[in-house]
Amino acid sequence: MRLDLQDLAFGYAHREVGRDVTFSLSGGEVLCLLGPNGGGKTTLFKTVLRLLAPHGGRIFVDGESITGWSRARLARAFAYVPQAQLGVFPFTVADTVLMGRTAHLGAFATPSRGDRAIALEMLGVLGISHLAARPYTEISGGERQLTLIARALAQEPAILVMDEPTASLDFGNQIRVLSEIEQLAHRGIAVMLSTHDPDHAFLCAHRVALLHHGRLARLGSPEQVITRESLREVYGIEVSVMDATRADGRVVRVCIPTLGTIDPRSDAER
Amino acid sequence: MILVLVAFSVGRYPVSPAQLFALLWAKLTGASIAAPPTLETVVFRVRGPRVLAAIAIGATLAASGSAYQGLFRNPLVSPDILGVSSGAALGATLGIYLSWGVPGIQGLAFALGLGAVAVVYAIAASLRRLDPLLVLVLAGIVIGTMLGACISLLKYLADPYNQLPAITFWLLGSLSAITFGDVVSILPGVLVGLVPLWLLRWRLNVMTLSEEEALTLGVDTRRVRLTVIAAATLMTAAAVSVSGVIGWIGLLIPHFARLLVGPDFSRLLPAAMLLGAAYLVAVDTLARTIAPLEIPLGVLTAFIGAPFFIWLLAVSRRGWQ
Numbered sequence: 310m311r312l313d314l315q316d317l318a319f320g321y322a323h324r325e326v327g328r329d330v331t332f333s334l335s336g337g338e339v340l341c342l343l344g345p346n347g348g349g350k351t352t353l354f355k356t357v358l359r360l361l362a363p364h365g366g367r368i369f370v371d372g373e374s375i376t377g378w379s380r381a382r383l384a385r386a387f388a389y390v391p392q393a394q395l396g397v398f399p400f401t402v403a404d405t406v407l408m409g410r411t412a413h414l415g416a417f418a419t420p421s422r423g424d425r426a427i428a429l430e431m432l433g434v435l436g437i438s439h440l441a442a443r444p445y446t447e448i449s450g451g452e453r454q455l456t457l458i459a460r461a462l463a464q465e466p467a468i469l470v471m472d473e474p475t476a477s478l479d480f481g482n483q484i485r486v487l488s489e490i491e492q493l494a495h496r497g498i499a500v501m502l503s504t505h506d507p508d509h510a511f512l513c514a515h516r517v518a519l520l521h522h523g524r525l526a527r528l529g530s531p532e533q534v535i536t537r538e539s540l541r542e543v544y545g546i547e548v549s550v551m552d553a554t555r556a557d558g559r560v561v562r563v564c565i566p567t568l569g570t571i572d573p574r575s576d577a578e579r
Numbered sequence: 580m581i582l583v584l585v586a587f588s589v590g591r592y593p594v595s596p597a598q599l600f601a602l603l604w605a606k607l608t609g610a611s612i613a614a615p616p617t618l619e620t621v622v623f624r625v626r627g628p629r630v631l632a633a634i635a636i637g638a639t640l641a642a643s644g645s646a647y648q649g650l651f652r653n654p655l656v657s658p659d660i661l662g663v664s665s666g667a668a669l670g671a672t673l674g675i676y677l678s679w680g681v682p683g684i685q686g687l688a689f690a691l692g693l694g695a696v697a698v699v700y701a702i703a704a705s706l707r708r709l710d711p712l713l714v715l716v717l718a719g720i721v722i723g724t725m726l727g728a729c730i731s732l733l734k735y736l737a738d739p740y741n742q743l744p745a746i747t748f749w750l751l752g753s754l755s756a757i758t759f760g761d762v763v764s765i766l767p768g769v770l771v772g773l774v775p776l777w778l779l780r781w782r783l784n785v786m787t788l789s790e791e792e793a794l795t796l797g798v799d800t801r802r803v804r805l806t807v808i809a810a811a812t813l814m815t816a817a818a819v820s821v822s823g824v825i826g827w828i829g830l831l832i833p834h835f836a837r838l839l840v841g842p843d844f845s846r847l848l849p850a851a852m853l854l855g856a857a858y859l860v861a862v863d864t865l866a867r868t869i870a871p872l873e874i875p876l877g878v879l880t881a882f883i884g885a886p887f888f889i890w891l892l893a894v895s896r897r898g899w900q
Contacts, residue, residue: 322708355791358791358794358795359794360791360794360795379799380794380797380798380799381797381799383795383797384795384796384797385797387795388795389791389792389795391789391791391792394789396787396788397652397653397654397787398649398654398787398837398842399841399842400784400787400841400842400843401841404784404843408784408785408788408796409796411781411782411785411796411797411798412796412797414781416778416779416782417778417779418781419780419781419845420781460796464796464797
């Protein structure tokens with residue numbers, strides 16, 4: 310599987326948010342989108358998912374333009390993990406995950422035994438089988454995020470789009486979600502996620518795209534993109550990027566910011 | 580746990596109308612309750628249309644209420660939200676004002692019920708930049724208010740001795756004048772509306788998520804929304820055209836059904852229909868027995884519904900939080 314964005318311009322009906330975005334993503338790869346608030350990460354995701362019409366440029370899946378694809382066909386290629394939100398009605402966790410099967414059903418069909426088996430399997434993959442019968446409205450934020458990832462997996466997509474999957478999770482759940490993302494890539498899924506924490510990109514991303522004012526400021530490996538200069542440029546803060554040796558002996562790069570050195574000339578934050 | 584709840588509801592509610600029947604027979608026929616088969620024919624000839632109508636209309640209002648609450652992702656929505664009742668009410672009022680016959684009044688009520696929702700939908704569809712649900716609700720409120728003003732105008736102009744009581748009576752809802760013909764005439768609309776709701780039962784579950792989630796899960800939300808609104812409106816307009824405006828059932832019964840069988844539409848729809856049928860049969864029976872003068876249904880459903888609803892709020896708050 311290969312996803313290509315070509316000169317994509319994107320935004321809302323009467324306001325362009327970004328343009329000239331070109332990159333590609335292959336199965337098994339994790340691409341992390343970094344950038345300040347208002348930089349266009351969510352808008353770019355919505356455009357890739359066809360929730361917003363592109364202002365220009367094209368999106369290809371395996372060389373085929375997705376323009377004119379039906380909702381069901383899009384949903385079989387792309388799955389979306391939104392930031393966990395509360396539903397209105399108390400569906401069980403199992404039923405919530407089962408909704409991921411919708412794109413594989415006929416318009417009037419209900420999920421089959423096979424669909425249920427897939428949903429339960431995905432609960433197992435995420436290690437939340439014990440929650441199956443609990444109402445989705447009554448579990449914790451971290452459990453909700455895992456449920457939504459299980460739902461996206463039940464969709465059996467080629468590409469997984471995750472909008473700040475670690476936002477509003479505690480430290481343990483953040484790392485748990487990042488581990489799952491690594492596992493998903495091992496299953497051959499192409500993962501595209503956004504985050505506000507550059508350390509997360511060092512932990513799980515193969516490539517990083519730095520989105521600033523709606524344009525790709527940098528694109529490359531985490532080590533190439535996340536540098537003292539680039540972080541100062543887009544966030545207007547002073548950060549030391551250094552190597553640390555982890556308990557398992559591997560060297561991991563980390564960001565350590567310095568407080569109180571905000572560059573007054575920066576226009577990074579709106 | 581869920582299965583127990585399902586078994587409980589499915590086991591209990593098909594029985595419940597039957598129990599009401601038994602009560603009804605006892606009340607109407609006094610001592611001679613010993614031979615039900617023969618009594619059945621008698622009762623059906625006298626009270627049959629009314630009970631059948633109560634079952635059909637109660638089930639219809641509860642079914643469309645369930646669909647609307649799911650579609651609008653809001654448990655406080657009732658089938659009237661897009662103006663079907665206001666439209667039907669204006670149609671009936673106009674029919675009475677013009678001194679049309681009963682079929683004319685019912686036909687006009689049905690047509691304007693559908694028409695009102697069509698106008699609301701057209702307005703919402705032409706304002707595509709905004710959140711589709713919000714625009715639908717706002718357009719529904721605006722059109723409903725306007726129709727209410729038209730009704731007031733007609734009431735003001737109507738003959739106060741003949742027409743005005745008839746209008747008021749219709750607006751409060753009643754099954755007292757119902758005939759077998761009426762029941763038969765609403766069945767096509769009700770059945771035609773029910774089929775798509777049942778076929779789309781899984782998609783309706785997905786529609787209760789946010790718009791973006793439903794879209795990325797592969798649901799063509801605009802098409803499903805149009806189909807469900809059309810189906811639920813057709814059912815409601817058919818029902819309301821013969822019974823007048825009966826409030827509360829479409830709002831209250833889906834809650835109660837959800838409490839029993841959960842939010843999954845494939846269980847919710849049948850449960851709501853059975854409960855709605857049972858509730859309206861019970862309320863209609865009360866309406867004609869508790870006082871020498873028949874009490875309008877709309878008044879009773881509100882008097883019973885309001886405290887019941889508050890009780891439900893207290894009991895099931897976490898259910899849709």
